């Protein structure tokens with residue numbers, strides 16, 4: 001059995017661990033699919049390239065608001081798909097080739113699972129099994145879409161985020177099971193591509209994990225565009241391919257040509273025979289790691305969606321950086337924290353968030369103040385004719401410590417960073433408003449005004 005200094009399972013964020021500092025040692029990387037993992041091939045990047053294309057489409061549709069004559073001929077889906085995936089597939093292939101060309105990295109293509117402590121078997125595409133072991137092993141095996149049993153057991157076809165973005169043509173009617181991140185982004189994409197969208201979610205609003213004001217505003221906007229079935233559960237899926245009937249728990253039926261399942265993601269640890277390696281998991285299936293990304297098995301680390309409480313690429317990236325340091329510096333370990341992780345939903349309107357929601361402030365019994373300023377109340381919002389966006393900030397009464405910030409509207413994913421930086425460096429609301437200059441009349445004035453409106 002071949003022994004390596006380092007074995008990395010998963011060439012998504014795991015691939016980031018290997019740099020030239022390993023050049024005098026032997027490293028193995030195992031990947032069953034494309035290099036670049038979920039983010040590059042079927043996640044963040046294609047969805048954002050498509051969401052931006054949808055934004056362009058929508059801009060043309062809204063030209064009249066700005067007294068501009070323009071007519072939308074339509075989104076040429078096959079060309080869009082080709083532009084997006086030609087680039088991404090090439091990037092993934094180059095990523096694999098780079099590793100294959102390396103003289104210190106061995107690439108194993110196949111499905112891996114543990115057979116013992118720091119020992120893995122890889123079933124190759126040809127059915128051949130290869131067993132390897134590592135002095136250190138990093139598990140970066142990610143997650144997969146969760147498919148509820150009524151869909152899985154129906155025998156009828158369905159899509160997940162893994163496949164929908166490569167579909168041949170936008171369906172006339174797209175039903176989306178789940179009303180979270182993926183639903184919000186894919187609904188925007190396929191609505192602008194010409195599909196009629198229905199969304200089904202058991203909660204009373206879409207994006208229910210977001211601040212209640214943001215989720216309520218987004219749900220109101222979505223209600224005008226899509227057919228919403230909230231506080232509804234899936235009972236069963238019937239019909240035939242291309243003519244599906246999504247039967248809900250109140251007996252109502254959503255008819256659709258295509259079903260997209262966007263009901264959360266399951267960490268892949270359950271496919272890895274973790275007990276053979278002595279690796280413990282949480283009840284929800286995530287590999288349990290300490291603050292240094294170490295699992296319960298000596299010499300085995302885990303990172304990203306397979307272990308993280310937050311399934312976000314910037315979190316997986318940070319965990320990869322921390323792990324890369326810790327596997328080479330056992331006497332000088334770096335700790336990971338998940339405080340103040342910003343997040344964004346690239347839907348329409350865009351959403352950015354950092355820190356606590358108002359409901360969390362309330363549930364935690366915090367003494368807080370809140371201010372909400374409409375984008376339509378600042379000059380750049382006038383320029384954009386914005387009628388729905390806002391910035392909401394929550395701060396501790398008395399001290400002005402910023403507890404959370406939530407923006408819905410154009411540029412929200414970029415603007416939220418300002419508040420994330422302030423919170424990370426303990427800059428309170430008064431200092432953040434009064435010390436730096438705020439460019440007039442940039443959209444960021446909505447943040448400054450919300451800070452000033454806080455009755456600290």
Ligand SMILES: Cc1cc2nc3c(=O)[nH]c(=O)nc-3n(C[C@H](O)[C@H](O)[C@H](O)COP(=O)(O)OP(=O)(O)OC[C@H]3O[C@@H](n4cnc5c(N)ncnc54)[C@H](O)[C@@H]3O)c2cc1C
Pocket residue numbers: 009010011012013014030031032033034035036037038039040042043044045047048110111112113140141142143161182268271272303304305306310311312313314315316
């Ligand atoms: C549609 C969508 C959009 C998203 N958009 C965003 C976004 O805008 N911003 C953001 O921050 N996050 C986004 N995410 C989340 C982000 O993609 C993930 O958090 C991130 O990619 C996780 O990285 P990872 O390295 O942990 O896992 P992955 O990238 O999934 O890598 C795991 C790799 O391990 C391989 N693997 C798994 N099991 C085995 C095995 N047994 N043998 C061999 N190989 C194996 C897999 O093939 C895969 O390549 C999105 C996710 C989705 C699905």
Ligand SMILES: NC(=O)c1ccc[n+]([C@@H]2O[C@H](COP(=O)([O-])OP(=O)(O)OC[C@H]3O[C@@H](n4cnc5c(N)ncnc54)[C@H](O)[C@@H]3O)[C@@H](O)[C@H]2O)c1
Pocket residue numbers: 148177178179180181182183185200201202203207208233234262263264265310311312343344345346
């Ligand atoms: N912009 C981004 O950063 C981005 C984009 C896409 C995905 N992601 C990541 O990927 C993860 C997965 O995305 P997601 O949208 O699948 O999950 P999600 O957790 O955001 O939303 C899932 C939704 O599905 C609902 N649901 C669960 N079971 C259901 C069922 N049986 N029927 C109907 N609805 C059901 C849940 O109530 C929830 O509202 C996200 O949590 C996020 O971490 C991030």
